[in-house]
Amino acid sequence: MVYPNLFQIFSYGLGNIDNIPAGTYAVSYMVYLEPENNLDMFRTFGDIVPEFAQVWNFPVDSGGGDTIKGEWVKVQNIITVPAITTKLKITLNINPADNPNAGSTRQTMFLDDFSLKEVEVRP
16 A cells, blocks of 8 residues: 555444444454554554444564564453344554554555454452
8 A cells, every 4th residue: 555645444344333232352363463564553443332432553573673574463351241133343543643653655555354252350
């Protein structure tokens, strides 16, 4: 993708949320950034469920320095949502203001394996 402007992907393929009980969930994606990619993060918006509005920072190496590139990595957030009884979409948003290091060069990334798993909340 060429990245000089606000870029949004609207896709039911990023996540079909349909008929889940109220609760706490681990929401995750597998992300692959090409080595020349300079994005720092993306956002999701959850149709009418505001809890799916999340910031997704790309993982960094174990030294806390560089963003991991050239391999599949998991990004995950924990959310608590009300019961969902209708099919909802998740929208991906990549914004230049969130990614000042991206410049205007091609930024290639892949998303796969959307997952929504219930988390048992313990005291």
